[in-house]
Amino acid sequence: MTTTSSDRLSRLLALVPYVVARDTVSVAEAAEAFGVTERQLRDDLSLLWCLELRSPDPYCPIDISYEGGDITVAEAESISRPLRLGADEAAALLVALRMLAELPGAAERDALARLVAKLEAAAGEAAAAARQVSVEVDGRTGALGQVQEALRSGRRLHLRYYVAGRDEYTEREVDPMRVLVVDGRTYLEGWCRRAEAVRLFRMDQISAVSVLEVAARVPDGVRGRDLDAGLFQASAGDVRVTFELTAAGRWVSDHYPCESVEELGEGRSRVVLRASDPRWVRSLALRLGEQARVVAPPELVAAVRGDAERALALYA
Amino acid sequence: MSRRKTDRLLHLVVCLLATRRYLSAEQIRRAVPGYPDSPEAFKRMFERDKDELRELGIPLELGSDEDDEVGYRIPPHAYELPDVHLTPDEVAVLGLAARVWQQTSMAEAASGALFKLRAAGIDADPAGSPVLQSRVAADDPAFQALYEAVRDGRPVAFDYVKMGHPEAQRRLVEPWGLTSRRGRWYLVGFDRVREATRVFRLSRIAGAVAGVGPDGSVRVPEGVDIRAVAFDFAERPAERRTARVRLRRGGAQGVRRFASAVVPVDEEWEEADLSVWDAEWTASSLARFADDLVVLDPPDLRDAVIRHLKGVLS
Numbered sequence: 001m002t003t004t005s006s007d008r009l010s011r012l013l014a015l016v017p018y019v020v021a022r023d024t025v026s027v028a029e030a031a032e033a034f035g036v037t038e039r040q041l042r043d044d045l046s047l048l049w050c051l052e053l054r055s056p057d058p059y060c061p062i063d064i065s066y067e068g069g070d071i072t073v074a075e076a077e078s079i080s081r082p083l084r085l086g087a088d089e090a091a092a093l094l095v096a097l098r099m100l101a102e103l104p105g106a107a108e109r110d111a112l113a114r115l116v117a118k119l120e121a122a123a124g125e126a127a128a129a130a131r132q133v134s135v136e137v138d139g140r141t142g143a144l145g146q147v148q149e150a151l152r153s154g155r156r157l158h159l160r161y162y163v164a165g166r167d168e169y170t171e172r173e174v175d176p177m178r179v180l181v182v183d184g185r186t187y188l189e190g191w192c193r194r195a196e197a198v199r200l201f202r203m204d205q206i207s208a209v210s211v212l213e214v215a216a217r218v219p220d221g222v223r224g225r226d227l228d229a230g231l232f233q234a235s236a237g238d239v240r241v242t243f244e245l246t247a248a249g250r251w252v253s254d255h256y257p258c259e260s261v262e263e264l265g266e267g268r269s270r271v272v273l274r275a276s277d278p279r280w281v282r283s284l285a286l287r288l289g290e291q292a293r294v295v296a297p298p299e300l301v302a303a304v305r306g307d308a309e310r311a312l313a314l315y316a
Numbered sequence: 317m318s319r320r321k322t323d324r325l326l327h328l329v330v331c332l333l334a335t336r337r338y339l340s341a342e343q344i345r346r347a348v349p350g351y352p353d354s355p356e357a358f359k360r361m362f363e364r365d366k367d368e369l370r371e372l373g374i375p376l377e378l379g380s381d382e383d384d385e386v387g388y389r390i391p392p393h394a395y396e397l398p399d400v401h402l403t404p405d406e407v408a409v410l411g412l413a414a415r416v417w418q419q420t421s422m423a424e425a426a427s428g429a430l431f432k433l434r435a436a437g438i439d440a441d442p443a444g445s446p447v448l449q450s451r452v453a454a455d456d457p458a459f460q461a462l463y464e465a466v467r468d469g470r471p472v473a474f475d476y477v478k479m480g481h482p483e484a485q486r487r488l489v490e491p492w493g494l495t496s497r498r499g500r501w502y503l504v505g506f507d508r509v510r511e512a513t514r515v516f517r518l519s520r521i522a523g524a525v526a527g528v529g530p531d532g533s534v535r536v537p538e539g540v541d542i543r544a545v546a547f548d549f550a551e552r553p554a555e556r557r558t559a560r561v562r563l564r565r566g567g568a569q570g571v572r573r574f575a576s577a578v579v580p581v582d583e584e585w586e587e588a589d590l591s592v593w594d595a596e597w598t599a600s601s602l603a604r605f606a607d608d609l610v611v612l613d614p615p616d617l618r619d620a621v622i623r624h625l626k627g628v629l630s
Contacts, residue, residue: 009326009368012326015435017435018435022437034431047319048326050323053334054347056347062330077334078330078333078334079333081392082396082397083372083395085429086425089425089426090429092413093413096412097410100416106448111409115402121398129467132493132536133463133493135496136496136547148447178448179449181450182451182499227418254517254519286603286625289603291627305628310607312622315610315622
């Protein structure tokens with residue numbers, strides 16, 4: 001949390017009801033809850049302790065003590081309840097919760113819907129902005145129920161999984177780690193026993209799933225990706241591909257993370273992207289048709305030409 | 317900013333919450349420590365303080381009791397978060413929501429909301445659930461300005477690069493709402509120049525978004541479905557038709573789950589029906605199967621695939 005005076009005021013106003021709701025709280029616990037150091041929190045407490053209105057007669061509306069490291073509030077009258085949620089606060093929670101509540105088959109769906117209703121009621125008018133913002137989730141999550149069941153019971157999954165870049169169905173056993181809902185798509189992250197590595201499986205590309213009678217065993221020390229660093233991280237084995245896009249092909253740079261985008265004038269651009277599998281690049285180039293041209297590396301330029309020529313030969 | 321100012325604002329809030337009567341500016345100056353004696357300096361400082369409180373969402377009420385002069389108070393019922401009682405499973409998903417905006421301008425609002433709920437006695441784990449995590453990106457530079465314009469009902473102007481048009485055009489828009497699909501944000505609103513409902517992709521907005529009218533001047537039509545406006549229009553399907561295609565045995569796996577009436581032809585090929593709509597769109601999605609798929613019928617789709625593949629070579 002930053003330390004502008006308005007943030008600090010918000011914290012001070014929340015601190016009293018926080019203690020009131022719990023009778024006694026240690027300084028350490030409160031500092032952790034509000035994400036500040038104990039020293040900062042003690043300074044907050046001293047502000048509250050000294051609070052005195054001077055007129056018409058001097059009086060102290062708050063009776064707070066924190067001797068011995070335990071905070072108690074004997075009297076707080078007017079600020080014993082937290083401030084209402086603001087429009088941004090309501091939007092941040094409600095937009096996210098409504099998105100998750102849309103996930104077909106999610107175990108949490110019912111709790112999400114109830115929570116949305118309660119927070120809307122509590123936010124009152126402040127909930128209005130939240131209704132104007134929404135995030136759609138792809139509803140093709142038929143495998144989600146089984147995946148969550150496996151996570152709950154700690155069991156292994158068997159998947160039939162379509163790999164679009166290679167146009168192939170694969171059969172694998174996966175020890176599930178987490179379900180991720182990122183930018184409207186749902187993924188299973190798990191230890192793939194075939195690849196012997198952590199893999200991400202798009203829920204809509206799982207064509208069959210079953211929970212096995214085997215305990216999941218994710219090897220020690222294996223961890224999921226850091227979501228705040230992005231879902232897809234470049235790896236050393238990636239190919240770097242250069243595309244020249246026409247104005248109509250511009251969606252490619254909106255859609256896929258590009259290493260660089262260079263404007264060529266008249267809406268055309270040159271982009272460099274990374275791909276873990278050259279076959280995915282070939283399939284993208286075929287889909288793009290005249291909207292794009294692969295210009296590097298040369299072996300991919302040749303492969304794409306070869307694909308198109310062989311396909312055209314069938315229409316001769 | 318200073319500890320002294322925080323202290324003054326804290327006193328001001330407590331003072332105005334504790335009073336039932338409206339307090340005049342002068343009464344406030346006497347009750348709250350830290351205001352200067354000079355009337356002019358006090359007035360300026362008090363104005364700024366009122367703005368700060370409003371920005372925090374603290375409801376400052378202006379009014380008067382009987383014949384008294386105009387004064388201020390904070391009505392507790394408008395200030396206080398109403399009671400919220402959550403079941404354990406609701407508390408668990410609350411923590412989940414708090415992490416969704418982690419990398420965006422909404423992150424601070426999400427943690428602010430959680431602080432308030434924690435102050436109401438609700439102990440949501442801000443780490444969320446270990447087995448379900450969610451993130452939504454909002455990294456388009458225009459996002460924050462447009463979100464605020466939507467929230468405040470303020471018309472906006474921005475430069476927009478339309479698909480297929482190289483030059484950016486100035487747009488004047490009454491923003492109705494924002495919606496995201498597959499990681500891309502869209503603004504839905506009324507375009508004042510074109511006098512029609514329009515959808516804008518945030519990634520195509522060039523430069524800054526300017527406010528061009530007072531807050532509260534945008535009227536969002538009753539019952540408008542922002543998402544339907546944004547997406548139904550983009551994906552209006554033409555009439556569906558049946559196409560006959562040849563699939564290489566063991567190949568074109570990606571279309572097989574949409575194929576019907578699959579029959580063997582010879583050692584190498586099978587034939588199948590596909591339900592298709594727009595020929596150009598279908599051609600581009602079938603082209604990716606290269607020489608694992610041949611369109612036999614209808615002729616316009618067959619021609620579209622040929623044209624599309626020639627486009628790859630051009």
